[in-house]
Every structure is written in C-alpha cells, then in structure tokens.
Amino acid sequence: MADTNIDVLVKNVKDFSHNAHSKELAQLRDQLKDLRINDVIDIVERTDAARGAMVMRLLSRARFLSVFDALDPNHQADIVQALGSDATAEYFDQLGPEDRAQLLDELPAEIAEEMLRTLDSEDKDATYTVLGYEKGTVGRHMSPEVPEIYPEYTVEETLQLLRIIAEDVETIYTLPVVKHDRTLVGVTSLKSLFTADGSKTIGELIDEPVYAYATDDAEETVRWFLPLDFLAMPVVDESDRLVGMFTFDDAHDIQEREDSEDSARSGASEPLNRPYLSTPVMRLVRSRIVWLAVLAVSALLTVQVLDTFESTLEKAVVLSLFIPLLTGTGGNTGNQAATTVTRSLALGDVQKRDIGLVMWREARVGLILGAVLGVAGFLLAWAVYGLPIGIVIGTTLTLVCTMSATVGGAMPIVAKAVGADPAVFSNPFITTFCDAAGLIIYFLIAKAVLGI
Amino acid sequence: MADTNIDVLVKNVKDFSHNAHSKELAQLRDQLKDLRINDVIDIVERTDAARGAMVMRLLSRARFLSVFDALDPNHQADIVQALGSDATAEYFDQLGPEDRAQLLDELPAEIAEEMLRTLDSEDKDATYTVLGYEKGTVGRHMSPEVPEIYPEYTVEETLQLLRIIAEDVETIYTLPVVKHDRTLVGVTSLKSLFTADGSKTIGELIDEPVYAYATDDAEETVRWFLPLDFLAMPVVDESDRLVGMFTFDDAHDIQEREDSEDSARSGASEPLNRPYLSTPVMRLVRSRIVWLAVLAVSALLTVQVLDTFESTLEKAVVLSLFIPLLTGTGGNTGNQAATTVTRSLALGDVQKRDIGLVMWREARVGLILGAVLGVAGFLLAWAVYGLPIGIVIGTTLTLVCTMSATVGGAMPIVAKAVGADPAVFSNPFITTFCDAAGLIIYFLIAKAVLGI
Numbered sequence: 001m002a003d004t005n006i007d008v009l010v011k012n013v014k015d016f017s018h019n020a021h022s023k024e025l026a027q028l029r030d031q032l033k034d035l036r037i038n039d040v041i042d043i044v045e046r047t048d049a050a051r052g053a054m055v056m057r058l059l060s061r062a063r064f065l066s067v068f069d070a071l072d073p074n075h076q077a078d079i080v081q082a083l084g085s086d087a088t089a090e091y092f093d094q095l096g097p098e099d100r101a102q103l104l105d106e107l108p109a110e111i112a113e114e115m116l117r118t119l120d121s122e123d124k125d126a127t128y129t130v131l132g133y134e135k136g137t138v139g140r141h142m143s144p145e146v147p148e149i150y151p152e153y154t155v156e157e158t159l160q161l162l163r164i165i166a167e168d169v170e171t172i173y174t175l176p177v178v179k180h181d182r183t184l185v186g187v188t189s190l191k192s193l194f195t196a197d198g199s200k201t202i203g204e205l206i207d208e209p210v211y212a213y214a215t216d217d218a219e220e221t222v223r224w225f226l227p228l229d230f231l232a233m234p235v236v237d238e239s240d241r242l243v244g245m246f247t248f249d250d251a252h253d254i255q256e257r258e259d260s261e262d263s264a265r266s267g268a269s270e271p272l273n274r275p276y277l278s279t280p281v282m283r284l285v286r287s288r289i290v291w292l293a294v295l296a297v298s299a300l301l302t303v304q305v306l307d308t309f310e311s312t313l314e315k316a317v318v319l320s321l322f323i324p325l326l327t328g329t330g331g332n333t334g335n336q337a338a339t340t341v342t343r344s345l346a347l348g349d350v351q352k353r354d355i356g357l358v359m360w361r362e363a364r365v366g367l368i369l370g371a372v373l374g375v376a377g378f379l380l381a382w383a384v385y386g387l388p389i390g391i392v393i394g395t396t397l398t399l400v401c402t403m404s405a406t407v408g409g410a411m412p413i414v415a416k417a418v419g420a421d422p423a424v425f426s427n428p429f430i431t432t433f434c435d436a437a438g439l440i441i442y443f444l445i446a447k448a449v450l451g452i
Numbered sequence: 453m454a455d456t457n458i459d460v461l462v463k464n465v466k467d468f469s470h471n472a473h474s475k476e477l478a479q480l481r482d483q484l485k486d487l488r489i490n491d492v493i494d495i496v497e498r499t500d501a502a503r504g505a506m507v508m509r510l511l512s513r514a515r516f517l518s519v520f521d522a523l524d525p526n527h528q529a530d531i532v533q534a535l536g537s538d539a540t541a542e543y544f545d546q547l548g549p550e551d552r553a554q555l556l557d558e559l560p561a562e563i564a565e566e567m568l569r570t571l572d573s574e575d576k577d578a579t580y581t582v583l584g585y586e587k588g589t590v591g592r593h594m595s596p597e598v599p600e601i602y603p604e605y606t607v608e609e610t611l612q613l614l615r616i617i618a619e620d621v622e623t624i625y626t627l628p629v630v631k632h633d634r635t636l637v638g639v640t641s642l643k644s645l646f647t648a649d650g651s652k653t654i655g656e657l658i659d660e661p662v663y664a665y666a667t668d669d670a671e672e673t674v675r676w677f678l679p680l681d682f683l684a685m686p687v688v689d690e691s692d693r694l695v696g697m698f699t700f701d702d703a704h705d706i707q708e709r710e711d712s713e714d715s716a717r718s719g720a721s722e723p724l725n726r727p728y729l730s731t732p733v734m735r736l737v738r739s740r741i742v743w744l745a746v747l748a749v750s751a752l753l754t755v756q757v758l759d760t761f762e763s764t765l766e767k768a769v770v771l772s773l774f775i776p777l778l779t780g781t782g783g784n785t786g787n788q789a790a791t792t793v794t795r796s797l798a799l800g801d802v803q804k805r806d807i808g809l810v811m812w813r814e815a816r817v818g819l820i821l822g823a824v825l826g827v828a829g830f831l832l833a834w835a836v837y838g839l840p841i842g843i844v845i846g847t848t849l850t851l852v853c854t855m856s857a858t859v860g861g862a863m864p865i866v867a868k869a870v871g872a873d874p875a876v877f878s879n880p881f882i883t884t885f886c887d888a889a890g891l892i893i894y895f896l897i898a899k900a901v902l903g904i
Contacts, residue, residue: 007805037662038676045801070679166647173625173642173683190642191625194611195618210489224490226708227522229701231625231683248700249681256678259711260795266718267791267879268784276796277806284817288788289824295784296825300832302776313772317765320772324754324887327776332720332747332880336740339719343712344728349497353459354729365736372741373748427719427879428784435776 006039010046013055029058037063041070045275049075052278053082065094072257074273077106085111089118096170097126098141098250105135129243138221139214141254142235142244143170149177151185151203155196162190170245176234177206182241184209184234211236214243219258222251223348262346265423266339268295295428301436302327309443315452318385319443322393326442330400330434333369337362337408338430342422345412355413359406366405367398374398392446399445400438407433458491462498465507481510489515493522497727501527504730505534517546524709526725529558537563541570548622549578550593550702557587581695590673591666593706594687594696595622601629603637603655607648614642622697628686629658634693636661636686663688666695671710674703675800714798717875718791720747747880753888754779761895767904770837771895774845778894782852782886785821789814789860790882794874797864807865811858818857819850826850844898851897852890859885 009031016024032040032055040059044052044067056064056079068076068091080088080103092100092115104112104127116124126144133139147169149158162172175193177185186206196205211234212221225233225246232247257273264271270287272279306313306323313320341358344350350358378394408430412422446452461483468476484492484507492511496504496519508516508531520528520543532540532555544552544567556564556579568576578596585591599621601610614624627645629637638658648657663686664673677685677698684699709725716723722739724731758765758775765772793810796802802810830846860882864874898904 037660038680041676041679042800066680069681163647166643172646190646191618194624194642195615208489224493226704227493228489228518229521229704248683248704252678252681252700252704256707256799260799263715263718263791263795266715267787269788269792272792275799275801276792277801277809281813281816281820284792284813285820287792288785288817289821292781292784292788292821292825293828296777296781296829299777299780302780303773306773306776310769310773314769317762317769317772320765320769320775321755321758321762323772323775324758324779324891325748325751327780328751328754328884328887329744329748331883332744333740335719335879336721336744339715340721340724340728340736340739343715347708347712347727348494349727349729357729361733361736364733365740368733368737369741369744373744376745377748427787431783432780435780439776 006042006046010043013043013047013051016051016054025058028055032058033060037066041067044071044079044278045075046277048278048280049078049082053079056083057087061091065091069095069099072273072275073102073106075275075278076103078274078278080107080115081111085114089115093119093123096143097123097130097145098143100127101130101140104131133214136218137214138212138216138218138235138246139244141218141250142214142246143250144244145169146176146234146242146245147172148182148242149175149188149202150180151177151201151206153202154198155193155200155202155205156198158202159193159198162193171232171247174230174232174245176242176245177202178242184211184236184240184242187211187234209234212246213238218254219346220348221246222254222258223346226251226255258346261421262342262423265421266342266427268292268424268428291424291428295432298429298432299435301432302439305436305439305443309439309447312443312447312452316446316450318389319392319446322381322442323439326393326396326400327435327438329373329397330404330438331431333366333401334404334408334430334434335427337366337405338412338425338427341409342412342425345416345422350413352413352417355410355417358409358413362405362409363402366402369405370398370401373401388450392442392449395445395449396438396442399441400434403437403441404430404434407437458494458498462495465495465499465503468503468506477510480507484510485512489518493519496523496531496730497527498729500730500732501530501534505531508535509539513543517543521547521551524725524727525554525558527727527730528555530726530730532559532567533563537566541567545571545575548595549575549582549597550595552579553582553592554705556583585666588670589666590664590668590670590687590698591696593670593702594666594698595702596696597621598628598686598694598697599624600634600694601627601640601654602632603629603653603658605654606650607645607652607654607657608650610654611645611650614645623684623699626682626684626697628694628697629654630694636663636688636692636694639663639686661686664698665690670706671798672800673698674706674710675798678703678707710798713873714794714875717873718794718879720744720876720880743880747884750881750884751887753884754891757888757891757895761891761899764895764899764904768898768902770841771844771898774833774894775891778845778848778852779887779890781825781849782856782890783883785818785853786856786860786882786886787879789818789857790864790877790879793861794864794877797868797874802865804865804869807862807869810861810865814857814861815854818854821857822850822853825853840902844894844901847897847901848890848894851893852886855889855893856882856886859889 129144173190175188186209188205192205214235232245235244235246237243261271268291374394374397377397378390381393382390411425415422415425581596625642627640638661640657644657684697687696687698689695713723720743826846826849829849830842833845834842863877867874867877
C-alpha cells in the first residue's frame with residue numbers, strides 16, 4: 001500500500017463530517033478492508049480521536065482488537081471516550097487483564113467504573129488482581145492467567161491439559177512449573193514438551209528459572225529481561241509463589257513508553273503518550289509551557305550574573321562577544337556527559353552507587369576535551385583579539401569543559417537518587433547550570449588576566 | 453542477589469591480574485555459579501573487555517551462550533578479540549545466523565574470516581544468505597532457517613514434521629504457510645495446530661499474513677512490527693517467496709540500538725554501542741570530540757554576529773545581560789519542537805511528507821509559547837530596566853520562540869530527507885542555529901526600538 005493512498009484515505013476521513021452519508025462510510029469500510037493492518041493503524045494514528053473512532057467503528061471485530069491493542073493506553077482512552085463506553089464494552093473483555101488495567105488507569109473514574117461493571121466475575125477478578133499492584137511494578141503489567149503445572153506430571157498429561165486451557169491462559173509457550181503450594185520450581189516450554197518423549201515427567205525438562213517479583217520496578221526489570229530474548233517469565237510474590245506471567249510484548253510497551261518519556265524530558269517537554277499528528281495543538285503547548293517557563297526563570301540567574309559583572313563588561317565590551325560561544329560549549333559538554341549517563345542509567349549499565357566512578361571518568365573526559373578546545377580557542381582568539389583575550393578564552397574553555405562534563409555526569413545520578421527524572425537533567429537544567437557557572441568562571445578569569 | 457555482592461565480585465575481577473592463581477579463579481567460578489544469569493551479565497557489562505572475557509571463560513557452555521547473546525554486537529566483538537577467536541569458535545556455530553552476521557560486521561576482517569571458516573557448510577550458507585542483504589535491511593536481521601508448510605498438510609502431519617525439525621528452525625511457534633514454489637500464503641501458529649482437530653488441513657487454520665520484504669528498512673519495519681505483539685513474521689523476496697522469519701527479539705535489539713543512537717546524537721555524541729562502564733575513557737573522548745569541535749566552530753557564527761553589533765552593544769551594555777536568557781529560551785523552544793518531531797519520526801508517527809503540516813502546527817505552538825513568555829518578559833524587564841528594554845525583550849521572546857519552534861520542527865524532517873540523522877538536529881544544531889538567528893532578531897529589534 002503506497003503512502004499516498006494512505007494520505008488520500010486520511011484526507012477523506014478528515015473531510016467527513018460526523019454525520020457522513022452511510023454511502024461514504026460504506027465506501028470507506030471497503031477501502032479499509034483491503035489495507036494491511038499496520039496501514040489501518042497508521043490512519044488511526046494520523047487523525048484526531050473523533051476521526052480515529054469513526055475509522056475503528058468500520059473495522060471487523062478481529063481487526064478492531066488488533067488496532068486497539070497496538071495503540072498507546074492514553075490514545076486508547078481518547079478513542080474509548082470518542083466511541084462511548086457502550087460501543088467499546090463488547091471489546092473490553094477481549095483485552096488481557098494487564099492491558100485492561102493500563103487502559104483503566106488512563107480513563108476518567110466514572111467511565112472506568114462503567115467499563116469494569118460490564119465484565120464477568122472471572123475477568124473482573126483478574127483485572128483487580130493486576131490493579132492491586134502499584135503503578136510501575138511488574139505486577140501491574142503481568143497476566144495473572146497462568147497454568148499450574150507440577151513436576152510429577154508426565155509430558156503426555158501436560159500436553160492434554162494445555163490443549164484444554166490454551167485459550168484461558170496468557171501463553172502456553174513458556175510454562176511455569178510449581179509445587180502444590182504454587183512455589184515456583186522452574187520453567188519449561190511447549191517446544192521442550194513437544195519434542196520430548198511423552199512418558200517423561202515435567203521435572204526432567206525444567207530449565208533454570210528466570211523470574212521477577214511482582215513488586216519489582218517494571219522499568220528496571222524490562223531492561224534486563226528484554227536482552228535475554230525470552231517470550232515470557234514467571235512472576236512470584238514475596239514467598240516465591242507464582243502469581244502471573246510477564247511477557248515480552250508488555251515489556252516492550254513499557255520500554256518504548258519510558259524511552260519516549262526520556263526523549264521528551266531531555267528536550268524539556270512532557271511526553272505526549274499519543275501520536276504527534278493526533279495530538280491537538282493546545283496539548284502540545286501544555287506539554288511544553290511549564291518546562292519552558294521554569295527554564296526561563298532559572299535563566300534569570302544568568303542576567304543576575306552578568307549584572308554583577310556589568311562594570312567589567314563596560315570596560316571590555318569585547319568580552320560579550322564570546323558569551324554565547326562559551327556558554328554554548330559548556331552546555332554541549334555537559335549535555336554529552338548527561339545524555340550518555342542518562343541512557344546508561346535507563347539501560348541499567350550504570351547504578352546510583354556508581355556516582356564516584358562516573359564523576360572521575362567524566363572529569364578526565366572533560367579535561368581532555370577542554371584542553372583540545374582550549375588550545376584551539378587560545379590560538380584563534382589570540383590571532384584576532386590579542387594575547388590577553390586569547391589566554392582568557394583558552395583557560396575558560398578548559399575549565400568550563402572539565403566542570404560541565406563532571407557535573408553533567410553526576411546530575412542524572414543525583415536526580416535518580418532523589419527520585420526525579422534523570423532525563424530532565426540531561427539537557428535543559430545542565431544547560432542552564434553551565435550557562436550561569438560558566439559565566440562566573442569566565443568573568444573571574446577575565447578580571448584576573450585583564451586586571452579590570 | 454544484592455548489588456553490593458555484585459560490586460564485590462566486580463572488584464575481585466578488576467583486581468585479578470591476567471595470570472590470577474587457579475585457586476582464585478576456581479573460587480570465582482563457584483561464586484558465578486550461584487548467580488542469576490542477569491547478574492552475570494551485569495558483571496561482564498561493568499568491567500572492560502579483557503576482564504569480561506576472563507569471567508566468560510569461567511561459565512558453563514549454556515551460560516556462556518546466554519550471556520554472550522545478551523551483549524551488544526560491538527561488545528561481543530570486543531570480547532571475542534579478548535578471548536581469541538579459537539576460544540569462541542566453539543560457540544560461534546551455536547549463534548543464530550542473523551546474530552552471527554551482526555557479530556561478523558563488528559569484527560576485524562581477518563578474524564571474521566577465521567570464524568567463518570570454522571562453520572560447517574550448512575551454517576556457512578545460512579550466514580552468507582543473511583550477509584547477502586544490505587546492512588539496515590530486514591533480510592540482514594532475519595533467520596533463513598524456516599520450515600516449509602503447505603496448506604494441504606493435515607494438522608497431524610504438520611505436528612509430526614515440526615517435532616523432527618524443531619531444533620533446526622528459528623521458531624516453531626509462528627509458522628509460515630507456503631505454496632510449493634515458496635510463495636507465502638499466510639501464517640498459522642503452533643497454538644492453533646495444537647488445539648485444532650488433527651484431521652483438519654493447515655489451509656483451514658491460516659491467519660491474515662503480516663509480513664515484510666527482505667529489502668525493507670529494518671528500523672521502519674520494527675516500529676510497526678513491535679506494537680503488533682507478534683512473536684515472529686515471515687520475510688519474503690520481491691516475488692513474495694518466503695526467505696526467512698523475523699523475530700521479536702531481533703526486532704527489539706534493532707529498536708534499542710536505534711534509540712541509543714538517537715539519544716547519543718541528540719546529546720551531540722556518537723553512540724558507544726557498548727556499556728558505559730566497560731568503555732575506555734579515550735573512547736568516550738573520541739565519541740564526543742568531533743561533535744563538540746563542529747559545534748564550537750559553528751558557534752563562531754555567534755561571535756561574528758555580536759562583532760557586527762559591537763557598536764550597538766557599546767552604546768547599551770545592558771543589552772548583553774539578556775544574551776544568555778534569549779539564546780537559551782530560543783534554544784529550548786527549538787529543542788522541544790525538534791525532540792518531539794525526531795521521536796515521532798523514529799516511531800513512524802510522522803513521515804517526510806508531513807513537513808508542511810508539522811511546520812504549521814509548530815508555528816502556532818511557538819507563537820503561543822512566545823506570547824506567554826513575551827508578556828512575562830516585557831513586564832519584568834520594564835519593571836527593572838525601563839519601558840524601551842521591556843519592549844525589546846518582550847518582542848524578541850515572541851519572535852524568537854515562533855521562529856525556533858517552526859525551524860525546530862522542520863529541521864529533523866529536512867535532515868531525514870537528505871539522509872542525515874534527525875537526532876543530530878534535535879538539539880545541538882538547533883541550539884547553535886537559534887543562538888545566531890536569535891541574536892540577529894534581538895539586535896535588529898533593539899536598534900529599531902532604542903534608535904541606536
């Protein structure tokens with residue numbers, strides 16, 4: 001399907017009024033039928049929620065679910081509100097309990113309650129089990145629908161059991177093995193059972209168990225779980241009893257959301273949690289205005305610093321020419337360090353306890369970078385503005401780079417330690433800090449060297 | 453396993469000389485045995501390649517493979533070179549063909565050839581098939597080891613076939629169905645077969661095929677494939693003939709690598725592609741120095757701009773006080789727009805053809821943000837520095853924000869269109885551009901308002 005055809009469809013959808021002729025709708029329904037599922041998702045993500053809901057209404061039941069499942073929970077909530085809870089209730093029980101929980105978190109309370117009421121008691125229980133764990137934990141993202149398989153079962157028995165319960169559990173490919181009190185013993189896989197002699201017992205086919213606690217932090221768990229390439233792993237409670245399965249697709253959703261959040265925050269805005277083109281302009285403004293204002297207010301610090309050195313500036317206006325260059329370079333060095341450390345924290349490569357190690361590495365990196373730029377800056381400034389200015393610029397660059405890298409490396413870890421988002425410190429705040437601190441270093445050196 | 457124990461082990465490993473006593477090594481081997489696999493990976497990722505290789509040598513064959521599989525290809529290559537190709541050759545044929553191809557890409561040519569020679573002809577063929585596709589395509593990341601299942605097979609026949617070939621194919625959970633000329637018909641799953649009546653034919657169990665072309669761009673494919681939550685999908689050639697399977701774990705590796713690259717570039721450094729703590733300091737310097745120098749050179753533009761307006765500055769030194777505030781706010785606004793659009797491009801929410809749409813949205817967002825900050829800035833500057841300065845600051849903020857958001861939104865798309873990395877433009881270049889352009893706007897307004 002060529003992108004231009006998608007664009008034509010999106011345009012058609014946008015032109016539709018809310019009471020489009022049934023003939024137009026029937027035509028659109030036919031066109032949607034011929035599209036690959038990812039193209040349908042594309043159309044929904046390129047229009048606002050009202051139009052997205054209109055498109056969703058025209059899909060078959062199976063396709064509705066596939067498309068709905070692929071959307072961000074916030075976008076799902078927008079669509080549910082546009083469709084009305086009645087229209088979505090029939091799909092709600094088709095979602096996994098963990099997906100249902102994420103969606104409920106994003107819906108207004110009264111709609112969430114309404115949707116919950118439509119569930120049968122089994123689905124309701126499963127949903128409440130998941131909702132019983134705190135946001136941001138593994139338990140909140142696991143499926144409580146797991147088979148109970150005991151080590152003494154034969155392969156043949158287990159395969160028969162799985163055939164019966166296949167539709168009622170999250171996955172039959174990765175199988176947790178438990179004692180009768182549900183204590184986790186290990187895992188096995190359908191592939192192992194499938195290729196094994198039917199008279200063997202499950203106990204003979206158990207692999208080393210890789211598992212998580214339901215109360216573990218979801219993001220940290222995802223970072224070590226996904227590289228292992230497992231489809232799923234068991235989740236246990238504090239007494240090592242099986243309570244659910246955590247699957248790669250939920251892990252992936254968590255990671256993508258966290259990465260989007262880190263990306264937005266490092267650019268000084270709040271994450272949209274929905275596709276850009278389906279986000280209204282005023283929501284874009286709201287996602288940015290607070291950070292922008294906070295940063296502008298902290299930038300008043302630089303006005304203050306410069307005000308203090310105004311007499312120095314008056315005596316040597318030439319100094320003001322280098323202000324953006326010096327603050328920019330300091331900001332860039334600080335950013336480089338902060339971005340690298342923030343990503344390493346997110347991937348779990350660096351921990352809070354590594355702060356000393358990180359600062360020592362970054363101080364050396366900053367000094368080397370600063371020395372290289374400092375020599376270049378010295379030569380250039382000397383050639384154009386004379387030796388004293390050359391010395392001021394060269395020294396300032398070296399010191400500013402060393403300071404910025406060290407502080408830039410430390411800030412994300414400090415942020416994490418006090419429970420703030422490291423990504424916020426990887427760009428916006430580091431830049432503001434380096435601006436103010438860099439100016440102070442600059443003018444102190446200038447006063448000393450120029451004797452003013 | 454508490455983190456502090458891991459730290460003790462890492463410290464032990466670091467203290468080992470390369471000819472550690474066999475007694476110490478035996479002790480370390482025992483300690484490693486008791487660790488969960490993710491803790492072993494943690495230790496390898498927190499030491500340099502030589503030490504990591506030493507730890508790897510002490511692992512059982514199965515654990516060696518699990519740990520090795522979880523590392524970045526570049527880090528794998530470092531470890532292979534530290535271990536020597538002889539020591540790793542025995543594990544090399546245990547990797548999937550697509551993982552083998554990624555590793556070979558990162559090894560020096562002579563070592564890569566040596567490793568390839570150790571493979572039997574079947575493994576060698578599979579590897580060459582993957583290496584035959586260009587870097588960055590789906591073909592380069594697929595497994596060519598797929599079963600051939602025909603629609604006329606019965607479920608019973610297929611299950612028997614799968615039992616025999618289970619170990620030789622990438623996955624038996626997602627099953628491509630083909631005609632006798634290997635044209636893809638659709639997919640089915642082991643779960644469907646497993647719960648179906650044995651006398652049914654495969655043709656009755658086929659789902660809508662979701663697939664990719666081997667020559668498709670891997671990153672773009674991953675962005676639509678992962679949200680669908682599939683374990684795997686078939687890959688076909690230009691005649692729609694099955695050539696391989698693309699699995700969620702390879703998709704995940706691609707996405708994580710791309711996100712790390714975007715994160716590094718948006719912070720003006722090159723991606724490390726290996727864990728921070730196992731990266732030598734000089735490699736950190738190398739990943740940053742070029743970008744930093746390029747940005748410093750482009751920042752010379754700001755010196756140039758200020759030099760042009762030096763007489764204006766001399767007449768009103770007070771103007772220099774606001775330089776960091778104004779350039780900083782412009783940079784932040786540009787960053788916000790650029791970061792949002794870069795992430796949307798990466799997720800596939802925004803396409804190159806959307807540039808007009810994006811600029812129009814960002815111009816409105818920028819104008820609103822600028823108007824809010826402009827009014828605040830006007831009032832504040834008026835109160836402290838008088839009405840004319842208030843007017844200059846207020847007007848400049850409004851114009852600079854509008855310009856920065858519009859340009860910031862457009863730049864990543866322009867970068868992508870000309871084949872550059874959008875992430876580079878999301879922070880470093882936008883900042884430099886906004887600095888210079890913002891200063892010009894500032895001084896032109898100041899000259900007009902103050903009449904100097």
